[in-house]
Structure formats: structure tokens, C-alpha cells
Amino acid sequence: xxxxxxxxxxxxxxxxxxxxxxxxxxxxxxxxxxxxxxxxxxxxxxxxxxxxxxxxxxxxxxxxxxxxxxxxxxxxxxxxxxxxxxxxxxxxxxxxxxxxxxxxxxxxxxxxxxxxxxxxxxxxxxxxxxxxxxxxxxxxxxxxxxxxxxxxxxxxxxxxxxxxxxxxxxxxxxxxxxxxxxxxxxxxxxxxxxxxxxxxxxxxxxxxxxxxxxxxxxxxxxxxxxxxxxxxxxxxxxxxxxxxxxxxxxxxxxxxxxxxxxxxxxxxxxxxxxxxxxxxxxxxxxxxxxxxxxxxxxxxxxxxxxxxxxxxxxxxxxxxxxxxxxxxxxxxxxxxxxxxxxxxxxxxxxxxxxxxxxxxxxxxxxxxxxxxxxxxxxxxxxxxxxxxxxxxxxxxxxxxxxxxxxxxxxxxxxxxxxxxxxxxxxxxxxxxxxxxxxxxxxxxxxxxxxxxxxxxxxxxxxxxxxxxxxxxxxxxxxxxxxxxxxxxxxxxxxxxxxxxxxxxxxxxxxxxxxxxxxxxxxxxxxxxxxxxxxxxxxxxxxxxxxxxxxxxxxxxxxxxxxxxxxxxxxxxxxxxxxxxxxxxxxxxxxxxxxxxxx
Numbered sequence: 061x062x063x064x065x066x067x068x069x070x071x072x073x074x075x076x077x078x079x080x081x082x083x084x085x086x087x088x089x090x091x092x093x094x095x096x097x098x099x100x101x102x103x104x105x106x107x108x109x110x111x112x113x114x115x116x117x118x119x120x121x122x123x124x125x126x127x128x129x130x131x132x133x134x135x136x137x138x139x140x141x142x143x144x145x146x147x148x149x150x151x152x153x154x155x156x157x158x159x160x161x162x163x164x165x166x167x168x169x170x171x172x173x174x175x176x177x178x179x180x181x182x183x184x185x186x187x188x189x190x191x192x193x194x195x196x197x198x199x200x201x202x203x204x205x206x207x208x209x210x211x212x213x214x215x216x217x218x219x220x221x222x223x224x225x226x227x228x229x230x231x232x233x234x235x236x237x238x239x240x241x242x243x244x245x246x247x248x249x250x251x252x253x254x255x256x257x258x259x260x261x262x263x264x265x266x267x268x269x270x271x272x273x274x275x276x277x278x279x280x281x282x283x284x285x286x287x288x289x290x291x292x293x294x295x296x297x298x299x300x301x302x303x304x305x306x307x308x309x310x311x312x313x314x315x316x317x318x319x320x321x322x323x324x325x326x327x328x329x330x331x332x333x334x335x336x337x338x339x340x341x342x343x344x345x346x347x348x349x350x351x352x353x354x355x356x357x358x359x360x361x362x363x364x365x366x367x368x369x370x371x372x373x374x375x376x377x378x379x380x381x382x383x384x385x386x387x388x389x390x391x392x393x394x395x396x397x398x399x400x401x402x403x404x405x406x407x408x409x410x411x412x413x414x415x416x417x418x419x420x421x422x423x424x425x426x427x428x429x430x431x432x433x434x435x436x437x438x439x440x441x442x443x444x445x446x447x448x449x450x451x452x453x454x455x456x457x458x459x460x461x462x463x464x465x466x467x468x469x470x471x472x473x474x475x476x477x478x479x480x481x482x483x484x485x486x487x488x489x490x491x492x493x494x495x496x497x498x499x500x501x502x503x504x505x506x507x508x509x510x511x512x513x514x515x516x517x518x519x520x521x522x523x524x525x526x527x528x529x530x531x532x533x534x535x536x537x538x539x540x541x542x543x544x545x546x547x548x549x550x551x552x553x554x555x556x557x558x559x560x561x562x563x564x565x566x567x568x569x570x571x572x573x574x575x576x577x578x579x580x581x582x583x584x585x586x587x588x589x590x591x592x593x594x595x596x597x598x599x600x601x602x603x604x605x606x607x608x609x610x611x612x613x614x615x616x617x618x619x620x621x622x623x624x625x626x627x628x629x630x631x632x633x634x635x636x637x638x639x640x641x642x643x644x645x646x647x648x649x650x651x652x653x654x655x656x657x658x
Contacts, residue, residue: 085221085252085282087214088187089313090153095180096123099153102146102177111137111144118150127154145174152184159315159348161191180205183215190222198222213239217248224256232256247277251286258290261632266290281310285320288327293631295606297331297613318346325609332613335466338458344379345456353378353430355454356440362453364463368394370401374444374454377408377428381588384409385595386610387457389477389619391420393464405451407441414570415592419479471618476597484574488560492578495534495558499649502538502576502593503528503557504584505546517605518585519634521546527583527642528555532651536579538589540566565589581648583641586610594620601626601644603637 089095099119106112114137121130131154137147152167165188171181186201202219206212216239223232236253243249254269270287273280288303304324308317321343329337345352355376362373373394377384388408395404403424408416410427417425426443444451465471492500506518528535528550537543537559550557563571569592576582576593582600584590586608594600600623602608608625610617617623626644629636646653 085217085248085255085286086187086190087217087248088183090156090184090187091122091125095153098179099146099149102149102179106146111141111147115144115146115150118147122150122153127157130154143174145171145177148174149177149181149184152188156184156188156191157313159313161188164188165192180209182208183212183218186215186218186222190218190225195222195225199226213243213246214248217246217252220249220252221255224252224259227259229256229260245276247273247280247283250276251280251283254283254290255286258286258293258631261630263290263294263631279310281307281312281316281320284310285316285323289323290631292323292327292330292607293605295627297327297607300327300607301331301333314346314348318343318348321346327607327609329609329612330607332468334468334612335462337609338462338466341458344458351437353437353439354433355456356438357448357451357454359448359451359454362455362459364460366453368397368402369399371398371452372403372405372447372450373398374405374407374441374451376439376441376454376456377406377412378439378456378458381409381412382586382591384412384457385478385588385591386619387461388416388595389474390457390460390464391423392477394460395420395422405441405444407439407444411567411569415478415480415573418481418570419477468612468614468618471612474618474621476595476621478573478592478595480573480577480596481570484571485577488575488578491560492534492536498532498534499580499645500536500578501533501645502536502579502582502584504539504582504587504589506539506541507585507587519603519628519638521549523634523638525550525553525555527638527645528557529553530642530645530651530654532649533645534558536560538565538572538576538579538582539584540589581645583645590623594623597621600624601641603634603641604628605631 096119103112103115103119106115114133118130118133121133131151134147134150137144138151148167148170152164152171155167156164165185168181168185168188171177182201182205186198186205189201190198199219199222202215202222205215206219209215216235220232220235223235233253233256236249236256240246240249240253250269250273254266254273257266257269267287267290270283270290273283274287277283284303284307288300288307291297291300291303301324304320304327308320308324321340325337325340325343328340357374359374375391375394378387391404391406398404404420404422406416406420406423406425407428408425413425413427426441428439428441430437430439432438503524505521505524535557537547537557547557547559560575563575565572572589573592573596576589576598577596579598582590582593582598584603586602586604590600590602594617600620602617602623602625604625605628610619611625612618616625626637626640628634645651
């Protein structure tokens with residue numbers, strides 16, 4: 061008998077690496093005193109069963125915090141009796157506690173299938189459904205539990221969190237307001253209400269409610285962490301760093317501590333504490349993140365200071381596509397460090413292979429493959445198999461930044477490091493010339509995945525319309541995904557947003573690199589497209605929230621030669637940024653000032 065595997069075979073994402081870590085406010089511990097008491101009662105009912113002694117040992121290990129022993133002991137029971145629901149429940153508890161929420165969900169589903177030891181199972185299923193992003197399922201499960209146990213504040217709090225992440229803000233606020241009338245001293249409710257205020261861009265109320273949660277419970281690590289994230293989003297970096305250090309020092313589950321450490325790394329980098337930030341940034345590889353990749357290689361892991369000259373080095377792309385491009389800025393330094401006697405092997409996102417092979421002709425470039433093996437995310441580089449034994453060491457792509465970029469001075473003289481196809485650049489320049497005179501400005505404005513945590517980083521399209529209405533430029537749509545609704549909205553107002561024909565803006569990244577290089581300017585939020593453009597040497601102006609760690613305490617992104625940043629005035633306050641972007645475009649290209657409106 062093996063643990064159930066996930067039904068979802070899509071490659072999983074690694075921990076977030078920019079824009080501030082997500083808010084954390086879900087409640088309920090599968091190894092809490094009340095949860096253990098429930099499991100102990102169930103075990104007591106089995107006292108005459110031959111498996112009872114082993115289940116008691118598993119529960120004792122669970123209570124003592126020895127999760128590995130608890131799981132092994134419970135799995136021994138499952139091997140002989142696959143219908144022993146309490147054993148499945150213990151294994152689910154250990155997996156939930158360690159952050160393996162996908163397998164925990166499958167274990168709890170086994171309990172439902174068997175149909176015994178069901179007390180509180182909807183709350184357990186709801187938590188892991190929430191953690192795996194199944195918010196609709198979580199809402200229904202939490203509601204089902206509350207029908208049976210309406211006084212369970214923790215699960216009611218979790219229901220509010222799930223409603224928030226469905227972006228059903230009014231229902232969540234109404235629920236929390238009622239709960240707080242009955243339990244005004246419940247710190248977790250104030251914390252969750254504060255996260256709702258963040259989602260609605262109400263900074264003052266959010267800080268007031270976070271402060272109240274921390275006043276009621278001074279060791280409430282999640283509330284301190286969440287307040288720190290709000291400080292980061294509003295540019296108060298030193299306060300964010302202080303809160304994150306305080307939260308990290310408090311007891312907590314390993315996945316939560318890993319997230320706090322990663323948030324601390326981002327705040328340190330955003331505050332200009334670069335060397336300390338890179339050291340803390342190693343938290344992105346913490347195995348307690350549910351979807352941190354396991355890199356499939358038997359070669360030694362490189363550490364700063366290890367020799368590189370003459371070595372054969374494997375570099376794995378990591379995190380999201382935009383970050384993979386950003387981190388590639390260090391490849392020229394690595395190429396110089398290994399020298400002519402050494403060689404780099406670059407395992408990158410497959411869509412990037414042609415662009416990277418042209419840009420780094422001395423390296424061997426191939427696509428990495430990411431998937432699921434059981435409950436673990438794995439990443440491999442199959443193209444190196446014929447020579448894998450010759451490789452001296454490997455590293456994730458961000459790792460060498462600790463050695464090559466410890467201070468801002470090491471970013472001086474940043475230059476283009478990706479080389480687009482010159483024939484395709486010429487092709488796009490001809491196509492742009494056909495669109496008439498005026499600067500050609502590429503525009504993007506959204507992410508294809510929006511939730512409360514991500515939505516705050518993107519201005520609504522309606523606020524782009526005054527920029528797109530400027531007289532003179534030809535605005536080129538480089539937004540990947542479906543943008544038909546936005547194009548129709550612009551057309552109704554007489555605004556032309558030209559979409560280049562014959563290119564898949566999401567998947568044809570080599571041609572995208574050429575297209576962006578042929579533009580006079582790229583404007584929009586930080587994503588894969590804007591990173592590729594800047595890496596190729598295109599002029600890029602980002603419209604950004606405060607607290608983006610790649611700014612490294614500056615008003616630009618030092619990784620790139622020509623990437624400027626225009627920041628929002630505050631959380632969700634984009635009008636000033638859009639006005640500044642209009643002035644920037646007018647000044648850069650000497651355009652006529654728009655007529656004043658009364």
C-alpha cells in the first residue's frame with residue numbers, strides 16, 4: 061500500500077519570489093490538543109482491535125512532535141488494513157503538518173470513503189482544499205462543518221478566508237463582523253479582517269486591525285508576518301524587516317517559518333540590504349514549501365567560494381519565467397569565471413532555449429522538465445544525461461548572486477545579456493514602420509492569474525486609457541492571453557491598440573524578444589514579457605506597487621541597463637502613477653501636451 065498520489069499532473073509552481081509573500085491566516089492545527097483529543101477518542105473505541113496498540117503509539121509520536129515516527133507507524137497499519145480510517149487520518153495529519161497538502165487531502169478523502177472516524181473531517185478537508193487553492197470546495201466544506209459545530213470560531217475564520225480568496229469580500233466581512241460581536245477578543249478574527257482590508261486597499265483600517273490582533277496576542281506570528289507584508293507593500297521596509305525578524309523567531313509550523321524567511325529575504329533586498337537578502341533568499345529552496353522543486357542530479361551542489369575556473373557547471377533555471385530571465389543576468393559572470401577551459405550547462409524553461417542558445421553560444425543549453433513524482437515536484441535536465449558524469453557541480457540560477465552581486469556596486473554597468481534574432485528584429489521594425497510615424501510603444505497590463513494577493517499589483521485596464529489616448533505614439537498590444545475585452549473597450553473610445561499578427565505572445569518567446577527589441581519603449585507591470593524585453597536591452601518602464609524586491613532599494617531594477625520604475629502612490633492608488641507614465645512618455649518622445657479638460 062502506498063500513499064495516494066495527486067490527481068493533478070500539472071507542473072507545480074515554486075514559492076513566490078516577487079511582489080511580497082501571500083497573506084497567511086488559515087487556522088487549525090491537525091496536531092493541536094483538541095485534534096489529538098478527537099483522535100484519541102477514536103482510538104479508544106478500538107481498544108479490543110489488534111491494531112489499537114500501534115495506533116496508540118502513532119498518536120503518542122504525533123503528540124510528541126515526531127511526525128516521521130507517527131506516519132511510519134500509521135502506515136504500517138494501512139499496509140495490513142487499508143480500511144483503517146484512523147490510520148489514514150493520522151497520516152493525513154502528519155502530511156498537513158509538514159506542508160504536503162495534496163497528499164493530506166487524499167488521506168482525508170480515504171477517511172470519507174471508509175466512513176468512520178468522521179468527526180471534524182469537513183474542517184480538515186476544507187483546510188487542505190484551501191491550501192491547495194480549491195477555494196470553492198473549501199467554502200462548501202467549512203460550511204458543512206459549521207452546520208454541525210456552529211461555535212467553531214477557527215473554522216468560521218477559515219470560511220471568511222476562503223470567501224476572501226474567492227474575492228467575495230462583502231460576504232467575508234459580514235461573517236467576520238458577526239463573529240467579532242460575539243468574540244471581540246479573538247485575535248485570529250482581527251487578523252483575517254485586516255487581510256480583507258488589504259484586499260480592499262484600505263491601509264489604515266488594515267494596520268489598525270493587525271495592531272489589535274497583535275495587542276490581543278503578542279506572539280501571534282501570522283498577524284505580525286501579515287503586518288510586515290503590508291509594510292512592504294507600502295514601502296516601509298525597515299518596519300517590515302523588524303516585524304519579519306520578530307515573527308520568524310516565534311514558534312510555528314515549518315512551512316510558515318519558511319514563508320516568513322522568504323518574506324524577510326524579499327524585504328531585505330527591497331530595503332537595499334543585498335548581501336543579507338541573498339543569504340535569506342536561500343529559504344526559497346526550503347523543502348517545507350509544498351511545491352519547492354527537487355532537482356534531479358547526483359552532482360555536488362556549489363556553494364559561494366567553491367572553485368569555478370575550468371569546471372563543468374550545471375545551472376538550473378528556477379521559480380517563474382520572469383525570475384528565470386532576471387537571474388540569467390549573472391550568466392556572463394559565470395561564463396567568465398569558468399573560463400575557456402570550463403563549460404556551462406544551462407537548463408532553462410523550454411520556451412527560452414533558442415533565445416538562450418543564441419545569447420550564450422559557449423554554453424550547452426537545453427530545456428528543463430518539471431513534474432510530479434508522488435507528492436513531490438521534481439525538475440530534471442534530460443539533455444545532459446550523455447555527459448552528466450563530467451559535470452563538477454550544479455546550482456540553482458539565483459545561487460551565484462550571493463557571490464557575484466553582494467552589493468549595489470556589483471550591478472554597475474548592467475547591460476543587455478540576451479540576444480534576439482537580428483532578422484526578426486528587422487522584420488518587426490518593418491512591420492512597425494507600416495503603422496505610421498510616431499514612437500512604437502509596447503503595452504501590457506495584467507496577469508492571467510488574479511487573486512486578492514496578485515490583484516493589488518496590477519492597475520485596472522480602465523486606468524490605462526488616458527495613457528493609450530496620448531497623441532502621437534503607436535501603442536502595440538504585447539499582452540499575452542485573451543485581451544479581446546480590453547481591445548474592444550479601447551476601440552469604443554476611439555483608441556487604437558494594434559496587435560502584431562503572426563506571433564504567439566505567450567509561447568513564442570524567441571520572436572517576442574525580437575519584437576520587444578524593435579519597439580521604442582515597453583510599459584507595463586513586471587512579468588515575463590517585461591523581463592525579456594529588458595534583458596534584450598529594450599527600454600522598459602514598469603508601473604509597479606511599492607516593495608518590489610528587484611529594485612534593491614533604488615528607483616529602478618539594477619539587473620537591467622534601461623528599466624525605469626513608476627510606483628503607485630499607495631495600495632491600489634494608480635491614478636498618480638498613470639499620470640506620471642503619461643508625463644514620462646511625453647517627455648521621452650517630445651510629444652505634444654494633451655489638451656486640458658475642464
